[in-house]
Amino acid sequence: MFDEYLARRYRTTTRPKKEHYLVKDSAAIVGIGATEFSKDSGRSELQMVCEAVKAAVDDAGLQMEEIDGFVRFEMDYTDEMHICSSLGIPKLTYFAECGWGGGASCSTIVHAAAAIAAGVAECIVCYRGMNEASGRRYGRIPGTPSIMTAPRDHFGSILPFGHCTPPGWVAMFASRYLHEFDATAEDLAWVSVVCREHANRNPNAIFYDRPLTVQECVEARMIIEPLRLYDCCVDTDGAVAIIVASAEKAKKLKQKPAYIVGATQGNATEGELMTSYYRPVISGLPEAWYTGQELWRVTGAIPSDVNVAQFYDAFSPLIPMQLEEYGFCDRGKGMDFCRGGDRIRLGGELPCNTSGSHLSEAYLHGMNLIAEAVRQIRGTSTAQVKNAELSLVTGGLGIPTSAILLRN
Amino acid sequence: MSVEYNADQKIPHPAMWGVLYKSSTPFWDGVKEKRVMLQRCKSCGYWLNPPRPMCPKCRSQESEWVAAKGTGKIYSWVTFNESPHSAFKTPYEAVLVELDEGPRIVSNVVGINSDELEIGMPVEVTFEDVAEDLTLPKFKKVG
Amino acid sequence: MVMEYNPKIPTLRPYIDPDNQGFWDGVREHRLVIQKCKDCGLVIHRPRPMCPRCLSTEREWTPSMGKGVIYAYVNVIYQNAGYPGIKAPYSVVVVEITEGVRILANLYDIEPEGVRIGTPVEICFDDIADDLTLPKFKRLNS
Known part of the structure; x- marks a missing residue:
């Protein structure tokens, strides 16, 4: 059942015709807004989301009344109903919810762009707000769990073994990846080091003033072998809002539009929430491969056309794995692509994660990566790629995922 | 009809809804001191009811909490004949009171029989310690 | 032997449902059993209601x-x-x-x-x- 994936063949005969893909160039990201990124926001998620939406509306040059749609994360503690009551948004004609943790990041844009292309709404907010550092940390389970029975069959099959947090879940994939391709902790460290270099140029990054060396990475404390401290993203309090509008409306607004060339999602069979260990190959990410194949199909672009990429990096091994799955290098060559950092840092062949991303800027479930991709199109990044025309963003891994390709 | 509680059952506590509760913290802090606190926008005076972090009229984040007089009128009510939760004995009424300041709050009545209740009936606040x-x-009833 | 449990913090229990019950029943009896499709013979783990190969819902537990x-x-x-x-x-x-x-x-x-x-x-x-x-x-x- 994995022949298609194993042979790296993507059957397009069962896909809708390319000319039916109405999303292409129908919508653009017109506004981005965020709170500060911190370890303790001192306020509610609802307040931070309202602040981020207001900032994005101001950034776009919109009136609050023009917002007519919302797309939320299934995991978010806030919702469009309460947000509209704070922001005074009189009515919505479209609202949707995206599942699968950080896999939802670019999914929100898929839903927004599709709704706009279908004429359901014209100006849609996609957002995420979380007190993930001061509140409930995803990397830990609550002190003494009151639950004796894990919530579902899936969790029930892993939690009794103490396999209970995302770093552990991803470490299992990494264990195979490092083993199969003979990669070392030092190889992996380059991913974290390059993200940190980019964060050191970004005053909004949590690790703005903290340089990082390969030596520090490999000597850092082990969290869950084979992942060390700097292989893991930075727990963050904050909120990010992204506004998607029709291409027609985008032309009349304040900012240079970041047009959505393509926005795709992908699920693959034999999947489990971050523990898909029962597939023939687990050193790859078939969801990302499907998402990528569909993205290249509907946009007509190929990986070498991309000028800058923001890969979802809750953990460092996910970047080399995605370089392979999205077709930037051959299978097993992702680590070579990252080693030494020259090909992925600013000025390299494919500058990656130019804001510092989850490893060093902030962990906002992928939404800060979308904001950075937009800045690259606008020409306002703190690690700006010259004349960036095509900007790629990917969603969370180990789960059903998503990706978008933006153009100027 | 006043609510009677089953002593051995835990009454739902506002803190159980931890996330949005943050906005309502001053309201519940006020209740502990036997006051009904209302949130008002500091810039334009709009009542923020229920409480929220931003004014929907002028989008200011500056707000103040003021004590209501505690008097108002029954605006609407419902009678529960089937208990929705093991802590509540039936029948009892849930009422919507419009305070004299303008905002409406959901509550219960004390010492008012079901057949006496009517829309427009003047009422005043009283505080009941329902659990520790x-x-x-x-x-x-007023007076 | 190499795992040290704290009895004050109970280990989370597996969630038993009709689809995985055979597996956990086996574990309790110190037997490892794996789901097998009765129609096409596909060996399946993790347990699920339907065979992903032939879509049969007829399954059995086979000793491993x-x-x-x-x-x-x-x-x-x-x-x-x-x-x-x-x-x-x-x-x-x-x-x-x-x-x-x-x-x-x-x-x-x-x-x-x-x-x-x-x-x-x-x-x-x-x-x-x-x-x-x-x-x-x-x-x-x-």
Whole structure:
């Protein structure tokens, strides 16, 4: 059942015709807004989301009344109903919810762009707000769990073994990846080091003033072998809002539009929430491969056309794995692509994660990566790629995922 | 009809809804001191009811909490004949009271029979300690 | 043996549903059984209501030899990133058994620093509480 994936063949005969893909160039990201990124926001998620939406509306040059749609994360503690009551948004004609943790990041844009292309709404907010550092940390389970029975069959099959947090879940994939391709902790460290270099140029990054060396990475404390401290993203309090509008409306607004060339999602069979260990190959990410194949199909672009990429990096091994799955290098060559950092840092062949991303800027479930991709199109990044025309963003891994390709 | 509680059952506590509760913290802090606190926008004076982090009229984040007089009128009510929760004995009424300041709040009545209740009936606040860690604002007949 | 449980923080229990009950019933009786499609014979883990190959809902539980090799592993070193009721360090392994499917479990007699991908192992069962038995793997023929 994995022949298609194993042979790296993507059957397009069962896909809708390319000319039916109405999303292409129908919508653009017109506004981005965020709170500060911190370890303790001192306020509610609802307040931070309202602040981020207001900032994005101001950034776009919109009136609050023009917002007519919302797309939320299934995991978010806030919702469009309460947000509209704070922001005074009189009515919505479209609202949707995206599942699968950080896999939802670019999914929100898929839903927004599709709704706009279908004429359901014209100006849609996609957002995420979380007190993930001061509140409930995803990397830990609550002190003494009151639950004796894990919530579902899936969790029930892993939690009794103490396999209970995302770093552990991803470490299992990494264990195979490092083993199969003979990669070392030092190889992996380059991913974290390059993200940190980019964060050191970004005053909004949590690790703005903290340089990082390969030596520090490999000597850092082990969290869950084979992942060390700097292989893991930075727990963050904050909120990010992204506004998607029709291409027609985008032309009349304040900012240079970041047009959505393509926005795709992908699920693959034999999947489990971050523990898909029962597939023939687990050193790859078939969801990302499907998402990528569909993205290249509907946009007509190929990986070498991309000028800058923001890969979802809750953990460092996910970047080399995605370089392979999205077709930037051959299978097993992702680590070579990252080693030494020259090909992925600013000025390299494919500058990656130019804001510092989850490893060093902030962990906002992928939404800060979308904001950075937009800045690259606008020409306002703190690690700006010259004349960036095509900007790629990917969603969370180990789960059903998503990706978008933006153009100027 | 006043609410009677089953003593051995835990009454739902506002803190159980931890996330949005943050906006309502001053309201519940006020209740502990036997006051009904209302949130008002500092810039334009708009009542923020229910409480929220931003004014929907002028989008200011500056707000103030003021004590209501505690008097108002029954605006609407419902009678529960089937208990929705093991802590509540039936029948009882849930009422919507419009305070004299303008905002409406959901509450219960104390000492008012079901057949006496009517829309427009003047009421005033009273505070009932329903559990060791929970006081609720309720409404009784004026005077 | 190599896992240290804190009795004050109960280990989370598996969630038993009609689809996986046979597996956990077997574990309680110290037998490893794997779901098998009655129609096409596909061996399936993790348990599920329908055969992904022939879409049959007819299934049976087939006994496994319980022998295999370590396919992947992680070592929980930082206590806060693991389960509070299990003392770190401890290992979580995915073992590929000879029947061709993989099973997630802990190790019984291999310390975290000794874990290697490819090590031959066999199933054993650990009664960690009156009402909880977990499958674990130990060195083959140990």
